[in-house]
Amino acid sequence: MKKIFLLFIATSFLNANSQTLEEKIAKKACSCLQKSKEINEEIYRNCLTNSMSEVVLNDKDAKVREGINTVEGIKSLLQKSDATIGKTCPDLVPKTAESKSDIYYSDSKNKEAQNSYQVAKGFMRNKNYKSSIENLQIALKQDPDFVLALDDIAVCYRQLEDYDNAIKYYKKSLDIYPEGEYALMNIGVAYTLKSDFKSAIEYYEKLIHYQPDNAEGYFGAGKSYFAINDDEKALTDIFIAHRIYTADKSDYTKDTEMLMGVIYQKMVKENKEAIFKKIAAENNITIE
Template sequence: MKKILLPTFVLISFLSNAQSIEEKIAKKACECVAQKAEIGDDAYRNCIADIVKDAIAKEEDAKTREELNTVEGLMTLLPKVKSLLPEICDKAKGQKSDDKEKIFYSDSKIESAQNAYIIAKDFMRNGQHKLAIENFLMAIKRDENFVLAYDDLAVCYRKLEKYNDAIKYYKKSLEIYPEGDFALMNIAVVYSLKSDFKTAIGYYEKLIQYHPNNAEGYFGAGKNYFLLKNYEKALNNIFTAHRIYIEENSQYAKDSELVIGAIYQKMLEENKEELFKKIAKEHDIQLD
């Protein structure tokens, strides 16, 4: 028999189209959700339950089938499926950000992981960060998709000034939930502490991209642009943050005022007062 050699591009195309079991379930659930009058937890549950059972039964890989037929396997699978729905379902897209936040910033469904997390949080509150780290590591070992545990683990390393470890676990968190505002904001802070202002700005700008109404992204980016002496971008971001703080009646408006004052003094020293006034006018900022 003659062997047929498939062109490389055909093979790559085939592999890229292979679907995970989560994607298969989400696709079928999307068809079910589309027929619902309203989108909500009940709709998701009703659509997913029977589809999951059928998909597991038909799964060709015996190891995957065995893993998913456990409580832990199901508890790991279901959040993944639910998080995929807003990506592929037109009807669910409007709830994408809120739904994802509820899914990923939630307790673990795996009891042993949640118990370890609760113990770790107690140690963390008492400033016993090394003991907290041990228990957070135990939590993520038992639930590898436990975003809150990764975030708090990174916080503990940051408190101990182990910045590279903090970055490692914030990145782990963002691998699972790229839009996570907590991890995006705090990894940016850690890079600032390491004086890596360009990388910090990159994460603040991701925070702005995913959460355009969150003033912290603009405020953080503005401060780091200021440290890089890019006054124009610094002002554009700080003025935007200041406007949001004012609209929210936030106490942090005082912080943005202080930074604006510092930028003004620096630009005054460098004979760039007119540029400051021009950017302020563009943002409808009234100067005394």
């Protein structure tokens, strides 16, 4: 009987400690979600990412930390943990960001607003941005929460080099749909055109937060960090963007390669070649 009892204890101990990394993250994330009265996409994402960081940092196995040193590693663990949360506490999982995207990036339910929007799109195609703005304003009077109209009116102002108004309307769009990738990416561009690189970084980093597998956020942030002479942060973001572009077989790899070369030459002149190679190695980038 004692042997059986000891065997039971040993088996229970092994089962308690045989949790996978994603199961540990899911357990902690579910506990985090239970503390919230109302769960939205941002609260869910924060519980997931904070739980992942805490579990990984507290794990004594160095291989666990090495496993998330790459974009692929981070994405893989996020996806596995997300799926495990769905099984562990399915009632605490909000609607996916993709379904929200479909909701907000859709036609207006107001027929008059939609008709004015279609007229505006015709003017945009002909590069008649002032007439497009007039019709988009009409659309927005009929439907003030029309995200596509807000984004497009910002585009028109940007084409007219009225960056302040472009930013104003991108912010209105983000007030309605904070995760909007289109507005986040392009408000970063607008701030860059104003040479306000710190503000550009703020919005590119929001894009990274909401879409960690979107290379545009890293690329935009990297260029902005480089513009304010923060070469190390610039390099890290550019390397991540390069890895994603490479995995997607995107032509933008040429742009990241060119910028990596520029940063390398600058850091060599500043006797920082060793730092460049260190950051490259951390991102699994081979320097020939």
